[in-house]
Amino acid sequence: xxxxxxxxxxPFNPDKHRVERVLCFAxxxxxxxxxxxxxxxxxxxxGVDVSYCIMTDGDAGGFEPAHRAEIIAMRAAEQQRxxxxxxxxxxxxxxxxxxxxxxxxxxxxGVVKLIREIRPDVVLSMHPERNWNRIQKSxxxxxxxxxxxxxAVYPAVxxxxxxxxxxxxxxxxxxxxxxxxxxxPEERENHFIDVTEHVDSKLAAIHVHVSQHPDVDAMEAAxxxxxxxxxxxxxxxxxxxxxxxxxxxINGPGTIAGF
Numbered sequence: 001x002x003x004x005x006x007x008x009x010x011p012f013n014p015d016k017h018r019v020e021r022v023l024c025f026a027x028x029x030x031x032x033x034x035x036x037x038x039x040x041x042x043x044x045x046x047g048v049d050v051s052y053c054i055m056t057d058g059d060a061g062g063f064e065p066a067h068r069a070e071i072i073a074m075r076a077a078e079q080q081r082x083x084x085x086x087x088x089x090x091x092x093x094x095x096x097x098x099x100x101x102x103x104x105x106x107x108x109x110g111v112v113k114l115i116r117e118i119r120p121d122v123v124l125s126m127h128p129e130r131n132w133n134r135i136q137k138s139x140x141x142x143x144x145x146x147x148x149x150x151x152a153v154y155p156a157v158x159x160x161x162x163x164x165x166x167x168x169x170x171x172x173x174x175x176x177x178x179x180x181x182x183x184x185p186e187e188r189e190n191h192f193i194d195v196t197e198h199v200d201s202k203l204a205a206i207h208v209h210v211s212q213h214p215d216v217d218a219m220e221a222a223x224x225x226x227x228x229x230x231x232x233x234x235x236x237x238x239x240x241x242x243x244x245x246x247x248x249x250i251n252g253p254g255t256i257a258g259f
Contacts, residue, residue, distance in 0.1 A: 010191035011249045012178060019043065019178075022050045023120040025111070025149050027101060027141035029079035030057040030209040034223070035182035036124060037086050037202040039243050042085025045198075052083060053089040053114055055107065055145055060098035061212055074211055082205035086198075101141040103148035109163050111152040120234025124175050125149035127184025128245060137183045146181060152252055153179050175251040190247040192234025196241045197229065216247040 022043060026032045032040070032052060040050050058075040076093075083091055094110045101107070116121060128146030130138040136215060153176045156162040160173040180191070195202065203220060206213075213219050227241035234242050249255070 011252070012191055012247045012249045017178070019048055019121045021050055021118060021120040022122045022124055023115060023118045024050065024124040025052065025053050025055065025145055026126060027055050027139065028061060028098060029054055029075040029128065029147045030058075030061075030206065030212055031084070031142065033082050033086075033184070033202065033205040033209065035126070036245075037082075037205045038198040038227070039082075039193045039239070039245075040088060040233075041086040041198035041201040042193065042195060049090075050088045050197050051092065051120075051253075052079075052088055053092040053094065053095045053111070054079060055148075056096045056098040056141060057093065058098050058102055062231065066152055071211065075209075078209045078211065085205045085208065086201050088094055099141060101144040101148075103144050103151060107148045108152045108156060109166075111148055112156045112163055113166055113171060114164060115152065115157045115176065116174050119174050120176070121249075122178045122180055123149060123153055124182065124245075126181045127181040127188065129188065131183070131185045133186060142183055146184070150179065158251070175255075176250050177249075179248040179250050181246040181248065182243070183238040184246050186244070188234070189233075189244040191245045191247040192230060192236070192242045193245070194231070194234075194236055194240055195243050196231075198241075199224070199241050 024032050024036065045051055057072040059072050061071065061075060079090060083089065085185060092114060096107065126142040126145040128143055128150050130143060158173050158175045160167045203223065206223060230242040230244045231240040234244065236242055
């Protein structure tokens with residue numbers, strides 16, 4: 001996987017920092033595919049184990065009234081097929097209500113539990129900050145995912161006295177090395193992944209979510225253009241495609257407990 005850094009300078013160096021397990025959080029089925037499916041395809045192609053956690057069932061999504069009764073099952077099936085196209089089969093749900101997600105302790109408990117079970121090198125999540133340039137990236141559920149995951153990653157996941165019943169059940173505290181955030185403000189993005197070789201897989205995954213696309217051609221054009229813009233912002237050569245992230249070090253060589 002080739003990565004490029006913005007002037008803000010990502011702390012992640014792919015030549016130094018090894019990634020073997022990744023846990024991705026999203027609000028709805030299809031969020032991960034729009035935000036990070038190219039990077040995920042690159043990871044799985046390199047042998048990285050990737051898991052998904054979708055916090056809601058996407059029950060408020062879609063455009064067809066006739067789909068209401070079956071929308072949850074429909075979107076779960078779409079997400080399963082889309083994930084398989086980029087090499088992911090391990091999908092978890094928190095089953096929160098679409099449009100009502102909050103970064104409360106019920107949600108955080110579920111996030112902490114799953115992170116301690118999987119113990120990933122990278123936690124990938126939607127961003128907790130609103131993108132004012134394209135507010136559609138900042139659905140309230142998206143912001144709630146970012147806030148819940150960020151709160152969970154520090155300090156709850158690594159504090160054995162946070163949700164002590166988890167430690168008592170055998171889920172020991174765990175120090176997350178990296179938090180990668182997507183769908184946030186452009187000015188926060190400091191890490192760009194060249195996904196040119198995985199654009200077709202990303203678009204194929206997005207196309208699976210047919211219940212969510214009233215204008216497929218416009219959707220694909222916007223996604224392709226966005227990846228080209230990311231590539232230019234990241235300093236890649238003309239014609240390349242990239243996904244952009246805000247990478248945060250949670251526990252690195254210079255981290256001191258409690259600081």
